[in-house]
Amino acid sequence: MATPAQQVKPDDSLIDSETAEFLCNGYVIVKDVLSSDQIELIRRALHPYLQGEHFGRNDFEGFATERVYALLAKSVEFSLIIDHPRISPIIDRLVNPSYLLWAALAINLHPGETMQNLHRDNIGQRPPGEGLINGVSTMWAIDDFTSANGATRLLPRSQTWEQGRMASERDRADLIAAQMPAGSVLIWSSEILHAGGANTSDRSRLGITVQYCQPWLRQLESFLLVLPPEIARTLPERVQELVGYSIFEPGIMGYADGMHPKRFLRDDYQGRKAQGKPS
Ligand SMILES: O=C(O)CCC(=O)C(=O)O
Numbered sequence: 001m002a003t004p005a006q007q008v009k010p011d012d013s014l015i016d017s018e019t020a021e022f023l024c025n026g027y028v029i030v031k032d033v034l035s036s037d038q039i040e041l042i043r044r045a046l047h048p049y050l051q052g053e054h055f056g057r058n059d060f061e062g063f064a065t066e067r068v069y070a071l072l073a074k075s076v077e078f079s080l081i082i083d084h085p086r087i088s089p090i091i092d093r094l095v096n097p098s099y100l101l102w103a104a105l106a107i108n109l110h111p112g113e114t115m116q117n118l119h120r121d122n123i124g125q126r127p128p129g130e131g132l133i134n135g136v137s138t139m140w141a142i143d144d145f146t147s148a149n150g151a152t153r154l155l156p157r158s159q160t161w162e163q164g165r166m167a168s169e170r171d172r173a174d175l176i177a178a179q180m181p182a183g184s185v186l187i188w189s190s191e192i193l194h195a196g197g198a199n200t201s202d203r204s205r206l207g208i209t210v211q212y213c214q215p216w217l218r219q220l221e222s223f224l225l226v227l228p229p230e231i232a233r234t235l236p237e238r239v240q241e242l243v244g245y246s247i248f249e250p251g252i253m254g255y256a257d258g259m260h261p262k263r264f265l266r267d268d269y270q271g272r273k274a275q276g277k278p279s
Contacts, residue, residue: 015089018187022090026159026192027178033086034183039142042208045075046106046142050206062196064113068106070226071208072243076234078104081140081210083238087185094136095214098249101242102135102213103220106142109150109196109205116195118155118167121188125217127163128191135190135213139178142206145186147177150199152186152207154178159191167193215248229264240265 022028034042049068056062071078081087082104091099102121122134145151153175155167167175177197178186188194190213199205213219223243232240240246245261247254254261262269 009085010089015093018090019093022094022187022189025156027154027156027186027188027194028090029178029180029184029186030086030090031180031184033084033185034081034140036183038080039182041077042081042140042142043206045077046206046208049074049106050108060116060119062107062109062113062116064110064199065196066106066108066110068108069221071104071106072223072235072239073226073231078208079236079239081208082242083236084185087138087187090187091136091138091212094133095212096216096248098215098246099135099212099242100215100217100219100244100246101223102137102211102217104208104210105221106206106208107196108207109199111199111202111204113150113196113199115150115153115198118153118172118193118195120193121190121211125190128214132214133159133189133191134217135211137188137190137209137211139186139188140208140210141180141182141184141186142208143204144182145178145180145184145205145207146201147179147197148199149201149203149205150197151177151179151205152188153195153197154188155193158193159189161193212242215253219244233265 018028018030046068050066054066054068056065056067061067082101121137125134128134139152155171155175180186227243232243232245244254245265247260256264260271
């Protein structure tokens with residue numbers, strides 16, 4: 001059962017220590033982020049799409065797993081977890097300030113689902129370079145995550161391995177299960193080896209993964225296609241920026257018809273000139 005959510009903005013020292021744990025192990029778990037009411041809100045928003053019609057189409061997606069994509073096009077309520085005051089300060093410390101949403105989808109592992117292949121979330125991307133990561137992924141536990149129901153498995157510190165090294169049988173003995181109560185958030189590096197676990201329980205395991213990438217990378221989901229201006233206008237401004245109605249500061253990457261993409265959402269947008277910057 002989830003406890004009440006942490007309401008106050010976290011101390012810098014707490015964010016520092018969580019970021020340090022992430023950088024050392026490649027992941028960190030933050031508990032009590034969502035209240036029971038917020039979990040219920042998310043569950044209700046997902047309910048129409050978890051009716052057994054969206055099972056995985058391959059072994060990676062999981063034949064016994066429901067996946068729901070384009071969440072923000074389905075309900076504005078998901079904004080709550082795309083930009084959350086308890087989690088965003090950690091992401092802010094790990095990637096360039098103009099970072100983007102890379103993916104956001106619900107993953108509901110049904111009983112009988114087998115373990116996913118170990119993988120990194122940086123597939124198709126180039127090595128990020130010394131001291132950099134391609135992105136940061138999160139998993140929001142809507143149900144309790146347990147070893148039996150398929151809690152995400154991670155190989156601690158594998159984010160430091162050389163590019164392309166996969167796990168040996170011996171390495172696999174070090175896999176951990178990210179067990180956490182509903183309302184918690186697992187945050188992991190795009191460079192760490194991880195997988196959805198097998199669900200050997202008799203209940204499904206519902207989580208939402210929200211993933212962010214450096215602003216110079218291509219987003220995994222084409223958000224501007226699923227969130228055209230008429231839908232994007234209903235989202236909070238920071239979420240609009242994260243999905244791509246933004247430019248990569250201090251440059252101009254991301255312009256639309258030579259203009260700031262915010263002009264497509266707001267008639268009153270004055271441009272960056274108003275903030276003392278070139279438009
Ligand atoms: O379901 C999970 O716990 C992890 C899923 C995952 O890593 C993925 O589908 O890329």
